[in-house]
Amino acid sequence: MSLPLAGIRVLDFTRAVAGPFCTMMLGDLGAEVTKIEEPGAGDETRQWGPPFHGDDSTYWLGLNRNKSSIALDLKADQAQAHAHIAQADVLVENFRPGVMDRLGYGYEQLAQPSLIYASVSGFGPDSTQPGYDLMIQALSGLMYSSALPGAAVGKTSFPVADILASLFTSQAILAALFRRQRTGEGARIHVSLFESLLAGMSPLTSAALLAGVDPKPAGLGLANIVPYQVFDCADGQLAVGVPNERLWLRFCDALDRPYWKTYPQFEGNAARIRHRDELIGLLVPLFAARSKADWQQRLTAAGIPCGAVQTVAKALQQITLWELDDGLPAMPNPMHISGCDMPRRRPPRRP
DSSP states (O other), X not given: OOOTTTTXXXXXXXXXXXXXXXXXXXXXXXXXXXXXXXXXXXXXXXXXXXXXXXXXXXXXXXXXXXXXXXXXXXXXXHHHHHHHHHTOSEEEEOSOTTHHHHHTXXXXXXXOTTOEEEEEESSOTTOOXXXXXXXXXXXXXXXXXXXXXXXXXXXXXXXXXHHHHHHHHHHHHHHHHHHHHXXXXXXXXXXXXXXXXXXXXXXXXXXXXXXXXXXXXXXXXXXXXXXXXXXXXXXXXXEEEOOSHXXXXXXXXXXXXXGGGGOGGGSSHHHHXXXXXXXXXXXXXXXXXXXXXXXXXHHHXXXXXXXXXXXXXXXXXXXXXXXOTTSOEEOOOSOOBTTBOOOOOOOOOOO
């Protein structure tokens, strides 16, 4: 079965997270991805452990399937590197802006009109400031707006800025490939982690841009919907969302509080937001009085979105995993395309 990107050759000059995740997605779709790594150390994520599986960190293994890998000294092996570039349809790199030019592999230097050349950076092509996910989360306002009110800020448990940037980059590459099919023209693509994260924070940035409201720390809740947060139950935590009036009416019944439907301070989402503290103050002891299983059963029966807070390992038990050629389990690609079952299952390879 032919995969959507079968025959597309991708040269991967990336390391860490944003670039490798992007090229892995392209490899899953059938592209022939060749990863270029520095001799010796290789991609820095190989050492990002424990945990390790064999000699490699699980971090690296989760970002580099469906690729071949070669070791090249980009300063000493320029002829070999240029030979690989000449055969490529797509080049992806995430060095700091200017590094590829200094090495002799800049977009203008290569002068390959049909090449799609994608760069991922922290802050865009005009900034040489290194941009790792931690700093991007801090600078974007994500840390501040996600903190518990009055508590210290924290980061997400995975590199959300990197992943968003990788997805925007892969989308731009696919669009450029589509255009090239019609015009024969390549493209120069720039994607930054900073802009990607801000773009993904659309509900928050829209509030600031369109209403002049600078989002405050929301903690376990959401500024735009009440209730829409995590509650402590007698034996654990449960996430509960009531995003519209139809569900609010059902929610009141499920809580045995039908008279809340007539309370003017709770009539409509805007009113509930204004009276957030009052409503949450009523809900907290209710949820604390029952087990999460009890509440989940009761709310699910009423059609109320809810879910117990669980571990990553528990969540993985609920999906069908991929098995790579060497028997290594892997998270499947979440894209499901008719006529394409993404049968390629190559594990990450060392050069």
